[in-house]
Amino acid sequence: MDDSLMKVLQSFRNFLLNRHEIVREWKSRKQPVVGWTCTYTPEEVLYAVGALPVMVWGDLSGTKLADAYMPSNSCSFTRSCLNAALRGDYDYLDCFVESNSCDNRGKTYDMWVNYTKIPNIYFINTPHTNTGKAHQFFYQEVVKFKEWLEHTFNKQISDDSLKNAVGVYNENRTLLRKIYDLKTKRPPLISGVEFLEVALSGLVMPKKEHNKFMNQSLGELENRVDLPKEGVRLLVAGSVMDNTELVRLIESVGGNVVADDWCTGSRYFWNPVDLDVAPLKAIARRYLDKVPSSFMYQREQRFRHVAELAEQFDVDGVIMFVIKYCDTQMFDAPLLRDELKAMGLPVLCLEWEHSMSGFAGLKTRIEGFIEMVGGVQE
Amino acid sequence: MSGIDRRLKVTSGFHKKYVKKFYEDAHRVKAENRPIAWVTSTFPIETLQAMDIVAVWPENYASVCAARQVSVELCELAEQEGFSRDLCSYSRCVLGSMFGYGKELPEGGLPKPDFLVTTSCACDTHLKWFQVASRLYKAPLFLLDVPYNIGGGDSTHLDKTHIEFYMSQLEELFPFLEKQTDMKLDIDRLRETLSISNWTSQLWMDIQDLRRTIPSPMDARDAFSAVFFMLCMPGSHLAVDFYTQLRDELREKARDGIGVVEDERFRLVWDNLPLWFNLRIFEYLNGLGAVVVAEVFSHTWSGSLDPSKPLESLARKYLPNMANSSIKRRIDIISSLVKDFHANGVILPTNRGCRMMSIGETIVRDAVYKQLGVPSLIIDVDSSDWRVAGEAQVKERFSTFIETLRMKP
Numbered sequence: 203m204d205d206s207l208m209k210v211l212q213s214f215r216n217f218l219l220n221r222h223e224i225v226r227e228w229k230s231r232k233q234p235v236v237g238w239t240c241t242y243t244p245e246e247v248l249y250a251v252g253a254l255p256v257m258v259w260g261d262l263s264g265t266k267l268a269d270a271y272m273p274s275n276s277c278s279f280t281r282s283c284l285n286a287a288l289r290g291d292y293d294y295l296d297c298f299v300e301s302n303s304c305d306n307r308g309k310t311y312d313m314w315v316n317y318t319k320i321p322n323i324y325f326i327n328t329p330h331t332n333t334g335k336a337h338q339f340f341y342q343e344v345v346k347f348k349e350w351l352e353h354t355f356n357k358q359i360s361d362d363s364l365k366n367a368v369g370v371y372n373e374n375r376t377l378l379r380k381i382y383d384l385k386t387k388r389p390p391l392i393s394g395v396e397f398l399e400v401a402l403s404g405l406v407m408p409k410k411e412h413n414k415f416m417n418q419s420l421g422e423l424e425n426r427v428d429l430p431k432e433g434v435r436l437l438v439a440g441s442v443m444d445n446t447e448l449v450r451l452i453e454s455v456g457g458n459v460v461a462d463d464w465c466t467g468s469r470y471f472w473n474p475v476d477l478d479v480a481p482l483k484a485i486a487r488r489y490l491d492k493v494p495s496s497f498m499y500q501r502e503q504r505f506r507h508v509a510e511l512a513e514q515f516d517v518d519g520v521i522m523f524v525i526k527y528c529d530t531q532m533f534d535a536p537l538l539r540d541e542l543k544a545m546g547l548p549v550l551c552l553e554w555e556h557s558m559s560g561f562a563g564l565k566t567r568i569e570g571f572i573e574m575v576g577g578v579q580e
Numbered sequence: 581m582s583g584i585d586r587r588l589k590v591t592s593g594f595h596k597k598y599v600k601k602f603y604e605d606a607h608r609v610k611a612e613n614r615p616i617a618w619v620t621s622t623f624p625i626e627t628l629q630a631m632d633i634v635a636v637w638p639e640n641y642a643s644v645c646a647a648r649q650v651s652v653e654l655c656e657l658a659e660q661e662g663f664s665r666d667l668c669s670y671s672r673c674v675l676g677s678m679f680g681y682g683k684e685l686p687e688g689g690l691p692k693p694d695f696l697v698t699t700s701c702a703c704d705t706h707l708k709w710f711q712v713a714s715r716l717y718k719a720p721l722f723l724l725d726v727p728y729n730i731g732g733g734d735s736t737h738l739d740k741t742h743i744e745f746y747m748s749q750l751e752e753l754f755p756f757l758e759k760q761t762d763m764k765l766d767i768d769r770l771r772e773t774l775s776i777s778n779w780t781s782q783l784w785m786d787i788q789d790l791r792r793t794i795p796s797p798m799d800a801r802d803a804f805s806a807v808f809f810m811l812c813m814p815g816s817h818l819a820v821d822f823y824t825q826l827r828d829e830l831r832e833k834a835r836d837g838i839g840v841v842e843d844e845r846f847r848l849v850w851d852n853l854p855l856w857f858n859l860r861i862f863e864y865l866n867g868l869g870a871v872v873v874a875e876v877f878s879h880t881w882s883g884s885l886d887p888s889k890p891l892e893s894l895a896r897k898y899l900p901n902m903a904n905s906s907i908k909r910r911i912d913i914i915s916s917l918v919k920d921f922h923a924n925g926v927i928l929p930t931n932r933g934c935r936m937m938s939i940g941e942t943i944v945r946d947a948v949y950k951q952l953g954v955p956s957l958i959i960d961v962d963s964s965d966w967r968v969a970g971e972a973q974v975k976e977r978f979s980t981f982i983e984t985l986r987m988k989p
Contacts, residue, residue, distance in 0.1 A: 273930050273938040273960075275666065302728035305704045309939035311730070312907035316943050327742075330700045330707060331725040335752070339727065339745040497704055499723050501711055527666045529935065533708030536662030537715065553664055 207422040211396055213415055217403040218446075221256070222291060224407060228254050229294050234355055237292055237320070238299040239283055240307055241465040241495070242328045244344050246367040246475065246485050248299075249409065250359045251351045257405035257466070258283050258292060259444035262557045271313055277306035278526050278556035279442055284310060287318045297322040297354065299347075304497040304530055324350060331499045332490040344486040364481035370409050375471035377416040378404065382468065384423055385460040386515055389432035391423050394449040394459025396430070401467060402444065430458065434576045437512050439463040439538065440523040441496060441531050447558055448523060455569045456576060461515040463508045469493045472507070496530035504534075505541055512547060519548040519575040521568070525556050548575050584838055588798060590826045594805040598822070599644065602636075602812065603687035609634045610691040615761050618693040618713065621811060622701035622901050623724065624894040626777050626885070627753060629815040630770040631763050635697075637812055638713075641690050642670035645677065646856035646964035648686045655965055657681060668933035669965035671709035678716060692717055695760040697753070699724035702903040703936045722756045724749050726899060732908030735883060735896040746895035771887035773815035774894075780814045781882040783823035790830040791873050792921050795839020796847065797830050800872035801862045804854050810881040845869035846985050847923045849914060851876045851944075852930070852937045853963035855974070864975055868982045874921045876902065876913060903936045910940065911947045918954050925985050926956035927978075932968045955988070957981040 217224060229235050236248050237258040248255040260282020265272070268285035286292060298320045302308030314323050327343050329336035348359055381400060384391035392400075400419070404412040433456045438449070443464045452459055462468055473492040475484050493507045494500045512520065520542050524531045532553070539549045550571040554564060610616050617635040619625055628635045645651040651669065654676030659665050661679055663672055677685055696719055698710045707723055714721035727742040754765045787806075791798050806826060809819035833839075848865070850872045855861055862872060883897035902910050914926060926948055930938040945956040959977050962968035 271942045273941065275930065275932050276935055276939050302730075305935045306939065308728050309936060312940050312943055316907075325728075325730045327727045327730065329725050329727070329745075330704075331723060333725075333752075335745060335748045336725055338748075339741060342741050496708075499707065499711075499725070524664070527935070529667060529704050529933075530708050532664040532667050533671075533705075533712060535664070537712065539662060551662065553666070 204422060204427065207419065207426060210415055210419040210422065211399070214396075214399045214403040217407045218399055221403075221406040222294075225254065225256055226294055228408070234296040235294055236297045236299060237295040240301045240303040240328070241470055242301060242303050242489050243299050243326060244347065244485050244489055246364060246371050247344065247348050247351060247359065247482075249367040249370065250363040251355050251357055253296070253351075253355065254408060256295075257444070258287070258295075258298065260286050260556060262445060262447060264557055264559075268313075271317055272310070275527050276310075277304075277528055279444070279528075280306045280310050282556050284313055284318070287314065287320065290319075293319060295320045297324055299324045299326060301326045301328045303328045303495065304528070306528070322354060329490065330497060332494075337487060337490055340490050341483060341486040344482060348482060361481050364485065365477065368475045368477055368481055368485065370413065372474045373413050374404060374409050374416075375474050377413055377420065378471040380420055381416060381423065382471075385458075388435075388516075389429050390435075390458055390460050391426050391429065393430035394453055394457075394462075395446050398443065398446045398449050398459075398467070401470065402446070405466060405470075433458040434519065434572050435460045435515065435517045436572075436575075437461040437463070437508065437515065437517045437520045438523055439508055439520060441525055441528050442466055443523075451561075451565060452521065452568055452572070455565065456572045457568070461511040461517060463504070463511065465495055468511065469495065469507070496528075496534050501534060501537075505538055508538065509541065509545060512542065512545065517547065519550070519571065521571065522549060522551045524551070524553045526553055584842075586838060586840060586842075588802050588826070588829055588833075590822070590829045591802045591806055594808075595644075595647070598818075599640075599808060600687060603641075606634055606636050606691050607688055615694040616691045617760075618690070618696040618710065620698045620702065620706040620710065622706075622726075622898055622903065623697055623699045624750070624898050625812070626773050626815045626894065627750065627757070627770070628697070629777075629813060630773040631757055631761065631765055633757065633761060633763075635812075636690055636693075638674040638690060638709075639670050640808065640812060641677070641687070642673040642964055643856040644686050645673050647859070649857060650686060651857060651964040652966060654681060666933060668703075668705045668709070668931075669962050670933075671705055672933070673964055675709070675712065678713070693719045695719050695756075696721045697724070697757075698722070699726050699898075701726040701898055701901055703934070705934075720756075720760065722753060724753065726904060729900050729905040729909065732906040732912070734900050734909070734912070738896060738899055742899060743892060743895045746899055747891045750891045750894060767890070770890050774885040774887045774890055776817065776820060777815040778885050778887075780809065780816075780819040780823060781884065783820065783827055784810050784878070785882050786827050787823060787830060788874065788878060790827065790834050793834040793839075794847075794922065795837070795841065795844035796871050796873040796921075797833035797839055799840040799862055799866065800850050800854060800875055801859045803872075803875055803878050804856075804859065807875075807878050807881065810878075814881070840871045841866045841869060843869055844871050846925060846982060847871060847873045847921060849874045849876070849917045849921065849923045849926045851914065851926065851928045851941075852934075853877065855929075855961055855966070856963050857966050858971060861971070861974060861978075865978060865982075868979060870925075870982055870985075872927070873923060874917045876910075876917065879913060879917065907940045907943050911944055914944055915948055915951055918948060918952055924954060924988070925981065926954060927981075928956050928958045929961045930958065932960070932962040932965060955981075955984065
């Protein structure tokens with residue numbers, strides 16, 4: 203691989219690996235850090251107040267600390283995030299933003315308040331529809347959020363700083379999309395793991411810097427010589443993905459993850475903020491109208507997104523990875539499966555703990571699926 | 581004293597007299613080609629009643645299937661169609677009943693909906709489950725999108741923007757209902773329905789108050805049957821008549837000092853749902869000298885409505901539902917029940933497929949103990965899927981808990 207390409211791809215990986223240290227260093231310059239965990243959080247407003255917004259994740263090491271408080275039937279991703287906070291991973295946060303975007307998240311708000319040491323926990327009410335009334339309501343929520351941030355960080359947020367934030371975030375979305383589109387090629391110009399490292403790092407590092415690194419890598423990726431190994435082209439659908447292990451597993455047994463339906467993947471950058479109205483209005487509108495998560499009423503819009511990705515990225519099959527115990531995904535899964543099958547696509551439905559415990563079983567099922575899909579191809 | 585009949589007369593044969601009849605009526609309406617709606621709990625059902633819309637309540641139907649011991653078979657049918665076993669058992673049971681059960685369904689099954697109405701007030705499950713049903717039956721679905729009551733306040737302490745958003749959607753609900761039914765909303769009729777609903781609520785709360793008596797004259801088993809009217813038809817004269825009779829009977833029992841058990845030693849508050857397939861479990865508690873004197877479920881559905889402000893008062897009644905509120909609300913409700921009903925223990929059953937009620941139980945347990953010194957039992961069960969926990973296991977947990985209460989100074 204080209205040295206400079208390798209270096210820039212490596213830097214995304216490093217951001218991920220050392221994210222807590224990088225954030226602490228930012229913090230040492232007396233700049234606030236705000237954690238968020240639902241992609242309906244209007245990050246631009248956080249950027250505009252001068253905070254570093256970082257997405258709060260869990261990890262694959264189990265949820266022993268959180269299990270003392272969270273029942274075993276609760277979302278394993280949410281539990282894992284809380285576990286990381288209880289362990290002290292997020293002690294640097296000045297604030298954590300929670301939402302009722304799904305039941306698990308909404309109810310876990312009380313856990314963050316009661317059991318973690320984070321000084322400010324803010325709650326944004328996220329509607330489950332995008333009607334005119336819902337837009338009106340959500341806009342009020344975003345205004346309240348802005349005012350709360352101004353008060354908390356003792357800094358006014360001007361329209362200009364919001365516009366500036368929109369500029370940075372839209373550029374981020376455009377760059378992510380450009381890199382994502384390199385996966386339409388055969389073989390893809392960037393592997394699923396490499397792309398996920400690019401995308402995830404952007405959720406925990408300063409956006410401007412992320413843009414700079416993406417700009418540097420784009421041209422080199424386009425002219426890449428040392429290509430990822432060609433495999434069975436797959437789309438992975440699910441709710442959230444905060445680590446690269448699943449994609450690594452899929453790509454280690456002959457798959458290419460060329461498309462995804464994750465809130466931390468395609469759904470994160472698919473829709474820009476359109477600045478044809480006042481910036482705060484434009485920001486609020488973007489979040490309710492974007493490709494929806496499964497808790498939203500507009501299920502058909504999400505299904506359409508998946509179907510379009512499947513076509514556009516010319517996938518051979520779909521893996522639906524439902525993180526236990528995500529109600530909204532579990533209800534959608536049989537319907538989405540049937541729609542994809544009707545398109546002639548083979549589908550593997552998996553319901554798994556976020557921690558990917560039972561890894562061997564997971565590997566066997568994915569291997570079997572890829573063999574089957576690959577066999578059909580030949 | 582063994583000759584005393586401690587059982588209530590008014591609630592005896594409840595299912596046959598009221599629930600069965602409810603479903604028979606609904607099937608008749610369907611046969612007459614009149615519209616049938618499906619509705620979920622926490623939806624302002626008074627709006628439907630005011631327009632004479634016959635609405636069935638799939639959650640209640642699931643509890644009927646559980647009581648008839650067929651819920652697990654139906655759940656399995658839904659699981660075969662790809663619906664996860666980890667989903668709410670109510671929804672699995674009802675979905676199962678839609679997927680061609682080979683045998684005769686309890687009460688002839690649910691009549692097919694002409695339209696569905698639900699709300700995000702209680703849970704994501706309501707929305708997602710009804711989306712599946714709406715798609716299967718090609719029937720339109722109205723979602724009342726309810727903001728989360730993050731402040732945890734009661735009906736008098738709600739956020740203005742939340743109330744406005746709620747009311748603005750009720751204004752969209754009526755045209756939807758009118759379109760589906762070819763009927764017009766009569767605002768006076770709505771006010772009248774709210775008055776009756778208030779009356780029902782008041783009677784139901786009088787009934788609950790009588791249970792404060794020591795010994796308590798009514799147990800959870802009766803309450804979980806009788807609450808049916810509060811949920812399915814609070815704005816009806818049938819509800820008023822039934823609750824009047826029940827209140828009168830309880831008054832007599834309270835006056836005569838006739839309790840559920842002869843020697844009442846432990847008074848319990850029960851959170852969440854019962855094990856619908858095994859309501860006899862309450863009798864097991866009775867055998868240990870324990871009586872459930874208050875269910876959170878029985879106290880959640882009341883609320884006073886102001887007929888002069890119909891939309892606002894509906895918002896105020898339903899928005900602060902415990903499921904839609906931060907934990908403060910749940911702690912407030914449970915603590916006040918413990919105090920008002922002189923309870924010495926709280927049972928916090930999880931409901932396997934219900935995140936809303938399962939998450940937060942440790943906070944409730946700790947807060948109630950800290951405030952009042954009253955212990956709670958968190959127990960993993962499910963309302964309709966008995967595969968989650970066996971009867972022997974549940975009994976064992978109960979008897980151990982009662983034993984700890986016994987040893988408490």
